[in-house]
Amino acid sequence: MSQTNGREFWPGNELIAEAAIRAGCTFFAGYPITPSSEIAAHLALRLPQIGGTFIQMEDEIAAMGAVIGASLAGAKALTATSGPGLSLKQENIGFAMMAEVPCVIIDVQRGGPSTGLPTAPAQSDIMQARWGTHGDHSVIALTPTWPHEVYVETVRAFHLAELYRTPVYVMVDEIIAHTTESFRIPTDEECGIIKPRSEYPEARVNSWRPFCDYFQGKHLHITGLAHTKEGYPTTNPAIVHKSIEHLVYKIVDAQPQIERNFEFMLDDAEIAVITFGSPGRASREAVLRAREMGIKAGIFRPITFWPFPVQTIRDLVDRVKAVVVPELNLGMLALQVEKSAMRREVLIHRVNEVGGIAIEPDRVLATIEEAQRGI
């Protein structure tokens, strides 16, 4: 990291690591995987300096287990991984969902399936984050684009995890993780709420199980089994049904507070570019050039990807004549947009790339022009 004139140059992964420390993270457990490894390396250096703990575990599942244990013992805990690692972690992520253990998972996405493209960008895990583990539950996943946003959203992830007693994903891709850019460290105000674990009493109502950490004198039993409000296993259908509804609706009901979107030149737009993560950069350039050509285009970018801004996109689709969806997969966001648009007759133009390269502004612009010709 280097400093000049109040602005700093950090690679994305180090920026994420520093944001986690700012948020009060004192524990990291991980397993090396490209392109997320620098997060672990940076925290191995930094965490002991603040009395925190870093551990490199024997596998991805172990790393996720250690994060949950650390959180239960009172720490704000973090892990970082990429697609194949995220697949392995799913088992314990499901446990964290069920037992309502706050923690943050950074997923630096790469190309898949399987080992795929380890050193190239993709956005292929967005559905894995939503549907990876078995059973019904809600998910909070944040998909920031620019360094300032990545920093702020990483801090917010820790806040949301505490508030809603749940694992929270921050999902970037290899481009964001490995690009070193000039940015200004956000102020306390921009970062939002940073509080210690003990100062989230409102999280009590978001907890189905007893709201307490270990070693606080309460002798909690915490289990991945369906459990009563006392935390003990149960197979009572009415209680189990209610507890699973709780897992789902505590997030669904809070969507207005969790939802955060980025909008750019949308006020008079006839074409909405709906995108997320790093393709948001190419889209910005493309929209500016389209405007120069007299095409009324704008950008809508969900920063909170899950829960998905269904109603917001439905309203947006009502206002525009065509939609362009650039993404580094073959249509995961487009599918969500289609679902959100329901029966509304809007043209969805896709821009997809799964070859491990970025989507260039030219491709987005060409698709915007094509959309313009169609309306």
Add this chain to the structure above:
Amino acid sequence: MGFDYSPWLRPEMMPNIWCPGCGVGIIVKSFIRAVEGCGWNRDDTALVSGIGCTSRAPGYVDMNTLHTTHGRALTFATGIKLVAPDKNVAVISGDGDAAAIGGNHLIHSCRRNIDITLVIVNNGIYGMTGGQYSPTSPSETRAATSPYGNLDQAFDLCNLSIAAGATYVARGHVANAVFLERLIKNGLQHKGFAVIEVMANCHTQYGRRNRHPDPAELIQFIGSRAVPAAAWAKLSVEERSDKFPVGVLHKDTVKPEYTAAYRQIQERAMERARQTAEKHAEKEKSKPVTQA
């Protein structure tokens, strides 16, 4: 008067799920007596488990308890211990849980020598899922998934743990609960990774298929095969077949314990960070003030 278990148990969780005559109950009682023997406070003690019959034990014991995912108990326990190194962390696990799906975590916990005590209840079978063979089922064991006899060779969990670097390794059995209590207590008091393997009975799934359907008879049979470690050393290879050594099989007090070693790293890192910050502040002070 006998030992009063009631302050250590959760009456709201009773009755337990174990079959009548199951060896896990004997082991849990030994564990409770051992914890009390250490003078430990329930507030400061965490008991972690994975999945399986044995792994239901934490639900019945009144302390900080955690029932995790299959095979992963040691990873959760590692996270707890790293954040709370001055607290007591123990894990109770079955043989399938600890040695099959959790085998990787077992060897790496041994290697790390983190101050956690692991009690492995080895009954040589998967009980909860219906009697499938486990990594500790003796060859030719009849199980739900080995109707023609088990082809695999069994793990010796104590030898495995010693080789992987555990610094306290002991073996006990359900036929001698007092002896078992002592082994567990020593393990709990040991600073480092302690493994206590307990040879246990599952008459319902193992015994029923392997000519030991009666729990008392199976417990006696297990006890009859146990040989104190000192006597074991004098046995010939032939005499050792179908027997197993019990007692403390390995103890190392030299190898550094993980959380204590990490504490030193933290102190070094904090000191270095402080020095760097001081140097930086001095440099800033000596910088000439430039006019805009």
